[in-house]
Amino acid sequence: QVQLVQSGAEVKKPGASVKVSCKVSGYTFNSYNIAWVRQAPGQGLEWMGWISTNIGNTNYAQKFQGRVTMTTDTSTSTAYMELRNLRSDDTAVYYCTRDSGTALDVWGQGTTVTVSS
Amino acid sequence: DIVMTQSPLSLPVTPGEPASISCRSTQSLLHNSGYNYLDWYLQKPGQSPQLLIYLGSHRASGVPDRFSGSGSGTDFTLEISRVEAEDVGIYYCMQALQSPYTFGQGTKLEIK
Numbered sequence: 001q002v003q004l005v006q007s008g009a010e011v012k013k014p015g016a017s018v019k020v021s022c023k024v025s026g027y028t029f030n031s032y033n034i035a036w037v038r039q040a041p042g043q044g045l046e047w048m049g050w051i052s053t054n055i056g057n058t059n060y061a062q063k064f065q066g067r068v069t070m071t072t073d074t075s076t077s078t079a080y081m082e083l084r085n086l087r088s089d090d091t092a093v094y095y096c097t098r099d100s101g102t103a104l105d106v107w108g109q110g111t112t113v114t115v116s117s
Numbered sequence: 118d119i120v121m122t123q124s125p126l127s128l129p130v131t132p133g134e135p136a137s138i139s140c141r142s143t144q145s146l147l148h149n150s151g152y153n154y155l156d157w158y159l160q161k162p163g164q165s166p167q168l169l170i171y172l173g174s175h176r177a178s179g180v181p182d183r184f185s186g187s188g189s190g191t192d193f194t195l196e197i198s199r200v201e202a203e204d205v206g207i208y209y210c211m212q213a214l215q216s217p218y219t220f221g222q223g224t225k226l227e228i229k
Contacts, residue, residue, distance in 0.1 A: 035218070037166075044209065044220055044221075044222055044223045045158075045160075045166065045209055045211070045220045045223075046220070047211075047217050047218040047219065047220070049216075049217075059216050061216070061217040062217070063217075095165055095166070100171075101213075102152070102154060102156070102171055102172055102213055103156045103168050103171035103172070103177070103213060104156070104158075104166075104168060104211070104213075104218075105168045105171070105177065106168075107165040107166055107167065108165065109165055110165055
């Protein structure tokens with residue numbers, strides 16, 4: 001079955017970077033874009049951007065421009081999201097999702113990133 | 118950015134009764150394909166969100182037929198014909214018409 005399996009929880013200090021991985025299985029990796037969505041504690045969902053797994057181009061939310069980089073490794077069917085210069089308000093659960101072009105139809109289990117000094 | 122507004126934000130429902138959630142957008146979500154780029158998601162307690170409805174009215178695979186989506190342009194509705202205990206959680210609408218994709222604030226459905 002289609003699965004997106006994310007890397008484990010991270011604890012980072014302010015100013016550091018985090019890189020979350022998302023390993024895909026059950027379908028052809030480069031057939032769908034991968035989007036990233038985050039959810040701060042007790043808050044709603046926030047779309048961060050997507051990456052085309054086919055040609056590698058990206059589309060980031062303006063809020064994260066300059067701090068986020070999304071990449072893929074087609075040899076391992078894995079997508080990555082790196083967020084730099086972390087602040088306390090980046091504390092959140094980060095989800096990778098399969099973007100069908102009209103919906104986010106499969107979600108990873110989420111990765112908790114805690115930013116604390 | 119397109120702003121999505123849901124109502125109500127809290128929805129207590131008796132099992133077996135219907136439920137309805139409204140979602141409004143600040144811009145029309147009607148794509149030139151004729152489809153509305155509006156999706157509904159349910160986040161059950163402690164779980165990742167899951168897709169319920171895409172393109173305004175299409176049920177995702179495995180979603181019970183008691184869930185239905187309707188609407189066009191800027192006004193959309195998610196209806197549950199008979200609420201079951203397993204339907205508790207937070208429901209989000211999301212527009213996928215243009216970047217950045219944006220979500221409503223969420224509607225928390227609870228069982229009375």
